[in-house]
Amino acid sequence: MQYVIMRHVVTDAKPLSEPVVLMLTSLASEPKHGYALLKDVEELSDGRVQLSTGTLYGAIRRLLEDRWIERFEQQDTSRDKQAYRLTARGRMQLNAEIARLRHLLQSATNRLGLKGA
Amino acid sequence: MRVSDLYRVLLCLYPGDFRDQFSEEIISVFEQRAAERTGTFNFFLMEFSGITKGACIMWLAKILTDKRIPSPSEAADTTGTPVTMAELNNQRETAIRKMVASIARHDFINARRYSDEEARLKHILHDLENGISAPGRRTA
Numbered sequence: 001m002q003y004v005i006m007r008h009v010v011t012d013a014k015p016l017s018e019p020v021v022l023m024l025t026s027l028a029s030e031p032k033h034g035y036a037l038l039k040d041v042e043e044l045s046d047g048r049v050q051l052s053t054g055t056l057y058g059a060i061r062r063l064l065e066d067r068w069i070e071r072f073e074q075q076d077t078s079r080d081k082q083a084y085r086l087t088a089r090g091r092m093q094l095n096a097e098i099a100r101l102r103h104l105l106q107s108a109t110n111r112l113g114l115k116g117a
Numbered sequence: 118m119r120v121s122d123l124y125r126v127l128l129c130l131y132p133g134d135f136r137d138q139f140s141e142e143i144i145s146v147f148e149q150r151a152a153e154r155t156g157t158f159n160f161f162l163m164e165f166s167g168i169t170k171g172a173c174i175m176w177l178a179k180i181l182t183d184k185r186i187p188s189p190s191e192a193a194d195t196t197g198t199p200v201t202m203a204e205l206n207n208q209r210e211t212a213i214r215k216m217v218a219s220i221a222r223h224d225f226i227n228a229r230r231y232s233d234e235e236a237r238l239k240h241i242l243h244d245l246e247n248g249i250s251a252p253g254r255r256t257a
Binding site for chain 1: 135138139142143145146147149150163164166167168169170171172174175236240247
């Protein structure tokens with residue numbers, strides 16, 4: 001008898017907030033410290049999403065607790081310049097959110113009769 | 118009093134474990150941002166309202182969902198028995214064994230629970246190996 005072990009990918013089903021999506025997107029390419037992350041979130045959203053420093057670190061704390069991001073140890077890391085990077089779990093959540101948004105976009109496009117737009 | 122000093126005072130509104138973890142980073146980021154936006158009223162309004170709102174949210178989150186399992190140092194404080202790396206490794210291996218057993222029984226709810234437990238222990242071990250102090254650690 002042959003047993004096949006399937007890996008069940010479990011993601012949190014709730015849609016992510018825009019700042020969280022932007023933060024995960026920013027960290028998807030490379031590790032960043034807080035200031036670089038703030039600047040990148042602004043750039044990714046064309047200046048529309050501007051997080052305060054307190055809000056940013058509240059979100060970082062939650063993402064660390066959920067293990068979607070982790071501290072990234074660098075040679076020159078000082079206590080006031082800690083870098084963060086996306087974990088495999090965070091990447092999975094981001095992929096799931098992108099798939100959800102893509103599906104939503106497709107549905108809206110179909111309903112509006114904008115096929116090929 | 119400089120603006121960053123006032124900001125530092127407002128940081129005291131946050132729970133102690135949050136301050137231990139992030140206060141230096143927050144001050145550093147705030148100072149960098151303040152330096153590039155000198156005198157911008159909207160910026161300071163956003164920052165000061167953000168910090169007070171953030172502190173309220175942190176306290177609410179702490180009160181409502183404080184499910185954090187004590188860090189090794191806290192466990193040592195309360196029980197008088199220090200938790201060693203070997204014990205944490207044992208706990209992690211046990212969690213993995215239980216997770217595998219749960220998967221074999223098709224009990225995926227418990228498997229997920231043991232998987233989370235294993236990830237938590239891995240995180241603690243990683244922090245200990247890198248000499249990072251646990252949040253809320255008492256130094257006295």
